[in-house]
Amino acid sequence: MRLLISGVLAALMMAAAAQASPKAAPVITYTIAPRLSGPDLAALEITVRFKADADGVTRLELPDQAMGRKGAWRNLSNLTVEGADSMVEDGPAHRLVRSRPGRRLILRYTLSGVLNREPSQSDSYPAEPWIASSWFYVDGPSAMVAVEGRDDVPVSVAWDDAWPKDFHLASNLEGGALTDPRAAVLIGGRDLRIVRAGPLRLAVRGNFAFADADLARSLETILRAERGFFGDAQQTPYLVTAQSLKTENGSTFSGTGKHQAFAMAVTPNLSLDEVRVLLAHEIFHTWxxxxxxxxxxxxxxxxxxxxxxxxxxxxxxxxxxxxxxxxxxxxxxxxxxxxxxxxxxxxxxxxxxxxxxxxxxxxxxxxxxxxxxxxxxxxxxxxxxxxxxxxxxxxxxxxxxxxxxxxxxxxxxxxxxxxxxxxxxxxxxxxxxxxxxxxDAFLPCATVTDVTTPVFDRGFEPKVDDKGTMTVADLREDSAAYRAGLRNGAVIVQRRKGGGGDATTPYELVVRDGDGPVRTLTFLPQGATTQRYQQLVLTxxxxxxxxxxxxxxxxxxxxx
Incomplete structure (x- = not known):
């Protein structure tokens, strides 16, 4: 009887030990390395380590659709799988890898960029990889190969030791708390600035109308407020990536939510107040x-x-x-x-x-x-x-x-x-x-009233050619724009103010007639009729x- 009890205790102790030291969960790891041409960045080399499926046939999902664009797989080259018996196409955006069941496999591929200069407003957002000589900005759906059927397998991203020491790097997957690599955002550069505020990291390139530290503090406040609203943990790391866009016409805020991150590209003519509210909206979409x-x-x-x-x-x-x-x-x-x-x-x-x-x-x-x-x-x-x-x-x-x-x-x-x-x-x-x-919808903050204003009337139609040049077309001679000196065919170099259908805000355009010098025109875009709508009046x-x-x-x- 004593021997039986001893055997039972030994079995229980072994079971407890097994529970105390569980087998490590499988992880798919992505390592990001630079492909250099002399001192310049030419492409990214991505290595993915994972185990083959139990039946020995593993299907890989290549990047395809990203923010309305198709065929992102075209930016991938040199795909190889170490440890595989074979790899064949299964349509342009998939590969079938055959190997011994459960074998450790290593996928390697080169990711090339579609933009190798500083981005402009018309570039909007890196729906396809932006890789230049001294920086890169990459969105997961356009870059990361996924292993099909691994929705419950943790994913982690690491930076290879081959990166030059003067490159600063940031990703939202460095902690390995996600199961979909396409929710990643990757950014790096010799001029990348990384600012911290509590659990928030801000990784930013380019110039804005506000200081990095001011934006980081605002983001930390937004994050704390919205996490508090939804009762989420406050100390979970969160990354915001920001790239400035050269202004061409008006202003632009482009971005998308990622796993514990938000990635954006913004023209520098947006104020901190404007960016705060836009980010508060986008981060609220986390919930x-x-x-x-x-x-x-x-x-x-x-x-x-x-x-x-x-x-x-x-x-x-x-x-x-x-x-x-x-x-x-x-x-x-x-x-x-x-x-x-x-x-x-x-x-x-x-x-x-x-x-x-x-x-x-x-x-x-x-x-x-x-x-x-x-x-x-x-x-x-x-x-x-x-x-x-x-x-x-x-x-x-x-x-x-x-x-x-x-x-x-x-x-x-x-x-x-x-x-x-x-x-x-x-x-x-x-x-x-x-x-x-x-x-009384907004009392005690504001009262709601009705206002009557002239209708919005620009007086012309902006026309954009294949090269992205915007010119004035269909200009009416009875318009405020014509009276201000605008003429058909003038090139619109920049719209500094106005737009959005607001007839009460002056239009300010920088224009050029033919090969002449640039000049600035200002006018109120108002028509002959009126319109009525509601407005708030601060108490x-x-x-x-x-x-x-x-x-x-x-x-x-x-x-x-």
């Missing part, structure tokens, strides 16, 4: 819609985009990152654009179908969702509650019922807080009836006490 309901594509963008816009402004005001004046100005731009939109009465089904092809339908999703969020929040605040409580309930509901669509999750979460939203959705989203804010109380625009919820709101 909306993924934590609030099952996405449904364009039919649900009024929620995922509109509510994100609403909370980007609210949380920035709440954290003191924008002034009450800037908060009101941002809302007034939304209200003006919505009130004068030719698509204001477009039914929801049509708007969703045209989201990717009609800019007015695209913006309608942002506008309608933000305005409805403001109306519903005002109703809840009048009863001592807040829209924040609806989102809290929606997150809890999504955890219990992950297959519930985002609209249905909103309906149920709102009802749990005593708010009925179905009729508003049917009227303003489905049927397209125009939305009007009540006069004197909020001007003196900015916290009135924070709309902080009550700690313990009463039931409705």
């Amino acid at each position: 909306n819609p993924s934590r609030l309901g099952k996405p449904v594509g364009p039919p649900g963008y009024w929620y995922s985009e509109g509510f994100t816009d609403f909370y980007a402004h609210r949380l920035m005001a709440r954290e003191g990152q924008i002034t009450p004046q800037a908060f009101v100005a941002a809302w007034n731009e939304t209200l003006r654009a919505y009130g004068t939109s030719p698509a204001i009465a477009m039914p929801g089904e049509e708007a969703a179908a045209k989201f990717w092809t009609d800019p007015n339908a695209d913006q309608l999703a942002y506008q309608r969702g933000a305005l409805l969020a403001a109306i519903w929040d005002q109703r809840l605040r009048a009863a001592g509650a807040s829209l924040d409580a609806v989102l809290d309930a929606q997150m809890a509901l999504h955890e219990r019922q992950p297959d519930l669509t985002i609209a249905k999750a909103l309906l149920e979460a709102a009802k749990s807080q005593g708010l009925e939203v179905r009729a508003d959705i049917e009227a303003h989203i489905d049927q397209g009836r125009p939305i009007r804010l009540p006069t 004197p109380e909020a001007a003196a006490a900015p916290t009135l625009c924070a709309f902080r919820p009550n700690p313990s709101p009463p039931s409705l």
